Amino acid sequence: MGIQITPSLLNADFAHLADEAARIPNADWLHMDVMDNHFVPNLTLGLPVIEALGKAAAQPIDAHLMIADPDRWAPAYAEAGAGSITFHVEAAAAPVRLAREIRSQGARASMALKPATPIEPYADLLPELDMVLVMTVEPGFGGQKFLDLCLPKIRRARELIAASGGDVWLQVDGGVSLDTIERCADAGADVFVAGSAVFGADDPEQMVEALRASAVAACAH
DSSP: OOOEEEEBGGGSOGGGHHHHHHTOTTOSOEEEEEEBSSSSSOBOOOHHHHHHHHHHOSSOEEEEEEOSOHHHHHHHHHHTTOSEEEEETTTOSSHHHHHHHHHHTTSEEEEEEOTTSOSGGGGGGGGGOSEEEEESSOTTOSSOOOOGGGHHHHHHHHHHHHHHTSOOEEEEESSOSTTTHHHHHHHTOOEEEESHHHHTSSOHHHHHHHHHHHHHHHHHO
16 A cells, blocks of 8 residues: 545535545545534534535545544444544544444444544554544644644554554544645655645645655655
8 A cells, every 4th residue: 555645625615525526536535524513623514425425426435533422423434435434532432343343334444543642552453443543733623733743653653553563554634735744754654634735726636646746755765
């Protein structure tokens, strides 16, 4: 698995999501931020939108659930067609059982960590996961400034993934741009969520390629 760019549609035009997805045909995934105004102080979209976009878009859906009680709701997003489901470990009551249930639905299971949440206590969970998401901003709103203090955690997560011996992707989300993606890739990330950097660009498709090239160059170094 090489570098993957996963644009966040949080910064897209919500009235024309299928059209926005069509502007980035070279994206590996479509990152959909689901917020419930409980776990984070914002409210976005939910199951019906995920299901509708999954039928209309060519790219698979990467659903990031910033919600309370993901144990109850996450499996339904797999049923709705999302190919990857990310739950926040801070909100999950039984993360191992939840990851197994997501996988049983045919989706990839991912665990997200807020900036202040350490990775070390969850090292034993890695064999149950397909991806770890290290948030590089506080979840809830797009367009925030990248937190450099998260870089050591990205490096530590990569070390723990390597030690576990599994094929676990390492995703970063928050403030990812041409100014920050090389640092993330150098620290060990291989899946990159970029929202405002992509949809704020004059040519979103070209920006996806530019981000990919920057990450690949950092890995080569």
